[in-house]
Amino acid sequence: MNFPIFDPGPMGLSSLVAVIAIVHVLIAHFAVGGGIAIPWLEARAIRTNDRVLGDFLHKYSRFLILFSFVAGAVTGVGIWFVIAIASPEAITVLIRQFVWAWATEWVFFIVEITSGYVYYFYWDRMSPKTHVRVGIVYAVSAWMSLFVINGILTFMLTPGDWLATGSFWDAWLNPTFWPSLFLRTVSALALAGIFVAVVANLDRSLDREKGRHIIEAGSVFLVPLALMIPLSVWYFAVAPHKASQLALGGAVAMTMFFGFGILASTLVGLYAYFGLIKNRRYINLETALLLAAIAFVATASMEYVREGIRKPFIIYDYMYANGLKVDEVDKINQSGFFEAKPVVAHEFDHLAATPEERGRVIYQVECQRCHAVDGYNAIRPLIATWDAEMIKFNTRRLNRLKGFMPPFAGSESDLNDLVAYLSTLRTANWQAGAAKSESKGGGQ
Amino acid sequence: MNPNDLMALPVPPALALGLFGLTFVVHMLFLGLLVAALWARVGAEWGKKDLYAVEPLHRAGVLAFSTTITAGVAPLLFVQVLYGKYFYSSSISIGFPWLAIVGYLLVGFYSLYLWRWRWEKSGGPSGAGKVFVLLTILCVIAIGFTYSWNYLQSLSSAPWTQAVRHSKVGQRLVGYGGAAAIASGAWVMWLGHSWRNDRKTPTGAAIASIAGGVLALGWASSSQFAIGDWGMAGWILILGAGFLSLAAGIIGLFRRIGLARWPAALATVAALTGLVIQRESYRLIMLAGDYDSATVAVRPQWGAFAMFVVVLLLGIATLVWLLRVVRDAQRAMWT
Structure with a gap:
């Protein structure tokens, strides 16, 4: 359901x-x-x-x-x-x-x-x-x-x-x-x-x-x-x-x-x-x-x-805390997120979507219950210093790195999509941080 | 254990639907009492200063708000059992306005208490008292509007794809309000009949109460014509029951007949039952093709159901005892 x-x-x-x-x-x-x-x-x-x-x-x-x-x-x-x-x-x-x-x-x-x-x-x-x-x-x-x-x-x-x-x-x-x-x-x-x-x-x-x-x-x-x-x-x-x-x-x-x-x-x-x-x-x-x-x-x-x-x-x-059933994860891993877990938030055509757009939907389903982008338990500061490779490495081993995190559910392609979306948050953060430092430097 | 069995319905859909209908009617009856108490407060603030029934109305208002919420929990439970998929999706689609109900309930409830304190302090109507009455009324309307919105939003296999027009919600609210008004009229009439028979209350107050109930019933029953596509069979039942209770009320205006209140009360319950049946029939028509109670997996929990029935019977016996305690206390006060 x-x-x-x-x-x-x-x-x-x-x-x-x-x-x-x-x-x-x-x-x-x-x-x-x-x-x-x-x-x-x-x-x-x-x-x-x-x-x-x-x-x-x-x-x-x-x-x-x-x-x-x-x-x-x-x-x-x-x-x-x-x-x-x-x-x-x-x-x-x-x-x-x-x-x-x-x-x-x-x-x-x-x-x-x-x-x-x-x-x-x-x-x-x-x-x-x-x-x-x-x-x-x-x-x-x-x-x-x-x-x-x-x-x-x-x-x-x-x-x-x-x-x-x-x-x-x-x-x-x-x-x-x-x-x-x-x-x-x-x-x-x-x-x-x-x-x-x-x-x-x-x-x-x-x-x-x-x-x-x-x-x-x-x-x-x-x-x-x-x-x-x-x-x-x-x-x-x-x-x-x-x-x-x-x-x-x-x-x-x-x-x-x-x-x-x-x-x-x-x-x-x-x-x-x-x-x-x-x-x-x-x-x-x-x-x-x-x-x-x-x-x-x-x-x-x-x-x-x-x-x-x-x-x-x-x-x-x-x-799991994100609403995925334990026995559901293997199925999603095998068949892929969008095949096993149709998202009903909106009329979403995942085949026509960009990796970042697909990753955003995966983020909403698997992460958003506990992590806001900015604000409470925010994801952006968590990944602020990680590059795409590190995000991928950590996300793949999420439940093993931190015992209180559920496993990532999805295929390799889904993981790449999620990493692509999370990378946009990190980039935006870096850009914002860089702009801030620049303006401070300019003021001096 | 097949994990899918864990998601099966714990109750046959027909039983859940019956309990939903029954508890929804009880909820509407208490909502009617709340509306009656609010009308009386409007009368107290904007009408005569020496209102006869301020104290009982205050108690009735507080009790009614509390019991309306409590009685509303049961249909909310059975709606989730029967139509969880649609109900949750529509709640999510509405989002913050749906959560705002918690705020409306808090403000509306506390305003009821604040009105009483203001009334006692100023010894009658006051500007602040009027504000508190209006706040409660606005909160009750906002709650009704949001529930109606959720109900209409949930009448689709994909609630997130439809944008329900607020005008349509307003139209539905008129129907819902009409049902509450029918019940409120019956309560006011019941109170008037009781006063008419106790021979202690001024006859004028009793007659005014019965007349108020008659007016409410007449208006509310007629208003059901205005709400649109809700089915002729339901109309006939509602109007028949509504006007039967109306007739009983009118007789009570001219004659001191203790029994006059019973047909009015029963007819009101019948009218509300008709409205609830109509409401659910409409839901099933709208969800036809996507929801079929005959194909839903069922794994009844009869042991747990038996526990509920035993506790319910004990609860009813305790409530009867409490009502007898209250009756004895009131008799002791009068003597």
């Missing part, structure tokens, strides 16, 4: 996906964690007759609804929109394998938002017991949404036995399902705990002592962060060896992001236990926002690592 190609310009397709996906993950995790935290804390407030905590939770639930029900729901739909444009081949596979998982998640989501609205809009208008029950319905449905979606996300890294059986259950309950679920739950709870501190500081009706009391109540949700290291060990133990290697030193950027994510999470967890719970320290607004920023960056880093270690695949061992 072939699709037309969308070129978002310097922004790049992968950054477009990353921005919406990371924003959504953060909000969705907060929705899950907040959903668990609120009824838990409300039950505690009722049990201890804690009116301060009870009143605060009403405001907190408004924040949760405004933040997660609006931006969370919308960016969730947004992910589908952007992935459909960026990687239609992959989303076709995911939709066909997981239509019932998504449909199941949809039911949980409906229950989640309905119970969330009932919880907020009918505050103090039903018995406390019933109100907590509504909160529990919200918590369970929110976490079950995560449960379902987690299986789809982890499938992309560890499709496991699905590659042999094609079974839905093998795909969904794949090897990284459980460690990922626990990691995400811990992260969700932590975000909820941090936002208790943020909202408590924004609530002007609370004096310092009341604020301290609420922050302490919320800080219990940060403590599980201390489990991030053992959970990560579990995750990488069941992830493909090659993928784990990328995070554990194989790729500098991923190792750094992974290290930051783990370290920041563990430190926040230890700070919560020793600082907030044991020594009853107070967090002011600035510190709470700083903690929120650290938690956001840590979550975003871990998402980046999760996406990154999958490379060169988008569905491990089945489909």
